Amino acid sequence: MSQTTMDPRLLRAPPKRKLRLSWADERVRGLVWQVLVIGVVGAVFYWLWSNTVHNLEVRRIATGFGFLNREAGLPIGESLIEYSPTDTYLRALLVGLLNTLKIALVGIVLATVLGTLVGIARLSRNWLLSKIAGVYVEVIRDLPLLLQLLFWYAIMQSLPGPRQSLNPVEGVFLSNRGLKLPWLEWQDAHTYAVLAFVAGAVGTWAWARRATQLRLQDGKPRPVWPVALGLLLALPLAVWLAFGAPWTVDWPALRGFNFRGGLTMTPEYFALLAGLVLYTAGFIAEIVRAGILAVPHGQWEAAQALGLRPGAVLKRIVLPQALRVIIPPMTSQYLNITKNSSLAVAIGYQDIVSIANTTLNQTGQAIEGIAIIMLVYLTISLSISFFMNWYNSRIALVER
Amino acid sequence: MQPSGLFSTRALAAAAAVAGTLLAGGLAAPARAQAPAQAPAGAVNIFDAVRSRGTLVCGVNTGVAGFAQPDSQGVWRGLDVDYCRAIAAAMFGDPNKVRYVPTTAQNRFTALQSGEVDLLARNTTWTLSRDTQLGFDFAGVNFYDGQGFMVKNSTGAKAGKDLEGATICVQPGTTTEQNLAEWARSNRIRFTPVVIERQEELVQAYASGRCDAYTTDISGLASTRSTQPNSEEHVILPDVISKEPLGPLVRQGDARFADVVRWTHFLLLSAEEFGITQANVQQMINDPRPEVQRMLGRGGDMGKMLGLDNAWGVNVIRAVGNYGEIFNRHLTPIGIKRGPNELWTKGGLQYSPPFR
Numbered sequence: 023m024s025q026t027t028m029d030p031r032l033l034r035a036p037p038k039r040k041l042r043l044s045w046a047d048e049r050v051r052g053l054v055w056q057v058l059v060i061g062v063v064g065a066v067f068y069w070l071w072s073n074t075v076h077n078l079e080v081r082r083i084a085t086g087f088g089f090l091n092r093e094a095g096l097p098i099g100e101s102l103i104e105y106s107p108t109d110t111y112l113r114a115l116l117v118g119l120l121n122t123l124k125i126a127l128v129g130i131v132l133a134t135v136l137g138t139l140v141g142i143a144r145l146s147r148n149w150l151l152s153k154i155a156g157v158y159v160e161v162i163r164d165l166p167l168l169l170q171l172l173f174w175y176a177i178m179q180s181l182p183g184p185r186q187s188l189n190p191v192e193g194v195f196l197s198n199r200g201l202k203l204p205w206l207e208w209q210d211a212h213t214y215a216v217l218a219f220v221a222g223a224v225g226t227w228a229w230a231r232r233a234t235q236l237r238l239q240d241g242k243p244r245p246v247w248p249v250a251l252g253l254l255l256a257l258p259l260a261v262w263l264a265f266g267a268p269w270t271v272d273w274p275a276l277r278g279f280n281f282r283g284g285l286t287m288t289p290e291y292f293a294l295l296a297g298l299v300l301y302t303a304g305f306i307a308e309i310v311r312a313g314i315l316a317v318p319h320g321q322w323e324a325a326q327a328l329g330l331r332p333g334a335v336l337k338r339i340v341l342p343q344a345l346r347v348i349i350p351p352m353t354s355q356y357l358n359i360t361k362n363s364s365l366a367v368a369i370g371y372q373d374i375v376s377i378a379n380t381t382l383n384q385t386g387q388a389i390e391g392i393a394i395i396m397l398v399y400l401t402i403s404l405s406i407s408f409f410m411n412w413y414n415s416r417i418a419l420v421e422r
Numbered sequence: 423m424q425p426s427g428l429f430s431t432r433a434l435a436a437a438a439a440v441a442g443t444l445l446a447g448g449l450a451a452p453a454r455a456q457a458p459a460q461a462p463a464g465a466v467n468i469f470d471a472v473r474s475r476g477t478l479v480c481g482v483n484t485g486v487a488g489f490a491q492p493d494s495q496g497v498w499r500g501l502d503v504d505y506c507r508a509i510a511a512a513m514f515g516d517p518n519k520v521r522y523v524p525t526t527a528q529n530r531f532t533a534l535q536s537g538e539v540d541l542l543a544r545n546t547t548w549t550l551s552r553d554t555q556l557g558f559d560f561a562g563v564n565f566y567d568g569q570g571f572m573v574k575n576s577t578g579a580k581a582g583k584d585l586e587g588a589t590i591c592v593q594p595g596t597t598t599e600q601n602l603a604e605w606a607r608s609n610r611i612r613f614t615p616v617v618i619e620r621q622e623e624l625v626q627a628y629a630s631g632r633c634d635a636y637t638t639d640i641s642g643l644a645s646t647r648s649t650q651p652n653s654e655e656h657v658i659l660p661d662v663i664s665k666e667p668l669g670p671l672v673r674q675g676d677a678r679f680a681d682v683v684r685w686t687h688f689l690l691l692s693a694e695e696f697g698i699t700q701a702n703v704q705q706m707i708n709d710p711r712p713e714v715q716r717m718l719g720r721g722g723d724m725g726k727m728l729g730l731d732n733a734w735g736v737n738v739i740r741a742v743g744n745y746g747e748i749f750n751r752h753l754t755p756i757g758i759k760r761g762p763n764e765l766w767t768k769g770g771l772q773y774s775p776p777f778r
Contacts, residue, residue, distance in 0.1 A: 369623075
């Protein structure tokens with residue numbers, strides 16, 4: 023038989039095996055087991071659900087989400103949107119959700135910055151710097167987070183009262199009611215200026231990519247900073263001037279019991295933020311340190327042999343490779359910040375857990391309340407981890 | 423996986439899913455048919471459960487002087503605690519057969535709804551939504567109260583309207599929170615709330631100056647003031663901004679248990695009305711007045727009608743005394759006057775139906 027012709031038997035389709043309806047056929051067995059398992063799981067879930075509904079009925083506890091349209095009557099201390107106690111429970115829960123996001127997003131950013139700095143500091147050749155960073159990480163990781171939050175809140179409470187508040191600079195007041203800063207009276211022109219800034223940031227990023235592309239083509243470096251200056255500074259300024267340049271400052275002033283006007287950072291928010299950021303930064307520092315140590319030492323030596331300064335080595339060679347090791351555990355830390363923010367209920371910061379707890383208490387509908395809390399945290403956590411996984415896949419090493 | 427001849431993988435999976443759903447429906451059908459027939463609505467049987475357990479599980483406050491607070495030896499003392507002891511004495515003859523479960527304002531209702539406690543004696547206000555939506559029955563009012571404010575003398579506030587712009591400490595999940603918002607709105611007073619779950623930390627925030635004022639029931643204000651190291655520095659403002667009838671509550675569905683709780687409360691009131699005290703209850707059994715005889719079990723089978731021993735009246739009074747004695751034991755020392763909690767014969771609101 024010549025090597026170039028195939029045996030015609032190999033070209034035919036494999037014979038179809040008929041399904042014998044007997045236990046000996048492994049496909050029939052597999053089918054039966056799968057049907058049974060699915061049936062049992064489905065039955066268990068159905069029983070759980072019907073048992074719950076029956077018990078709620080017997081105990082005459084109300085069910086359903088109709089309570090979301092009822093007047094809440096809850097006073098909320100700080101909220102990002104307009105809220106008054108005559109609004110519905112739905113709006114109160116929305117305020118709680120925004121408060122949680124406010125803490126989670128700011129906490130993630132600050133913890134990453136601080137954690138990266140501490141992690142790099144621990145690897146520094148300066149003995150004092152690395153020892154201080156080491157002590158910080160070891161101590162902060164050992165203390166329970168709730169204790170740290172209560173500690174920070176106690177420090178906030180030990181500040182002087184509003185009538186004796188610290189006044190370092192004109193318009194800035196620090197007291198046990200929080201930090202008061204002067205703020206702009208917000209008008210439309212400011213909104214447009216901010217939008218122009220965002221547009222400018224997008225434009226700068228697009229130009230930076232184009233500049234890199236062109237540089238890779240013909241080797242000529244193109245400066246990014248003039249474009250950045252123009253788009254990020256001049257453009258918003260021009261927009262603001264075009265709208266008449268409104269500039270009235272809202273100064274905080276002590277009136278009666280409290281300060282009125284200006285921007286407030288409440289002690290609850292500050293204590294929660296400080297506790298969360300310092301605690302998680304300790305963990306992030308270790309992750310960053312692990313990532314940097316995971317880069318083979320040969321990369322450092324090769325980069326230095328090429329004449330790069332240590333700063334440039336870190337920025338261009340080591341950190342991009344370290345990121346691949348850092349990103350997955352970092353996702354867990356970000357999720358931790360989000361979930362740990364629910365400890366806010368212990369120090370009086372009204373986040374989604376605190377408000378949902380009060381709601382389920384006032385309406386008696388515990389199952390719906392807990393379901394709302396779970397849904398909120400699940401959504402936030404899945405979004406964070408989805409984004410991080412996408413970012414991780416983008417920077418993954420492309421193997422040849 | 424070997425490509426099977428007759429069915430592709432996808433077809434197999436689809437067949438399994440369909441069969442599984444049918445099977446689940448089939449298995450669940452008996453459960454569904456059984457659920458309504460299993461127990462008629464209202465067959466929640468707390469009375470027998472408590473009887474067979476031999477202990478009453480009582481939900482109380484985590485620590486409010488005068489109502490429910492553990493003393494330095496860890497023994498619970500207070501008005502609500504004495505009510506738990508009274509009901510245990512009525513059911514078992516022994517006031518010590520009680521287990522106290524401290525509950526916060528946020529978890530008290532889920533504790534009662536889920537059955538973790540049989541009875542909630544936790545200075546809880548009787549409201550319509552709690553009576554209906556939450557599935558509870560209130561068994562009497564053991565303290566008529568109202569909501570007020572406490573401020574430090576140094577703030578200079580003399581009445582509620584002086585609190586414009588103030589920061590007010592309040593506990594979440596209470597009628598206090600909602601009353602405060604409504605009062606502020608109708609009096610056009612702006613305020614900033616500080617909402618902390620645990621009572622101890624809330625009082626700490628008020629004492630440290632984080633809040634200008636603290637609001638809760640006036641009895642709670644009085645008991646908090648009595649536990650502060652420098653109580654003269656605090657003043658309770660004269661405003662009473664709401665009605666707060668406080669009383670014990672049980673789960674809906676067991677009228678027999680609710681009757682026991684309710685009529686124990688009425689027994690304490692009637693005992694004070696007829697002059698029966700902890701000291702003289704033994705002699706009072708021989709009192710000629712027929713109602714006293716019925717209360718103390720010498721005739722009329724009042725106990726048996728409630729499902730209890732006929733000596734329940736004697737057991738209760740011997741254990742805790744009458745309402746006036748309970749009040750004087752716990753609330754008078756912290757400066758709370760009888761006020762509306764006086765008997766109806768003396769112009770107050772406490773009135774018991776007759777024991778007949």
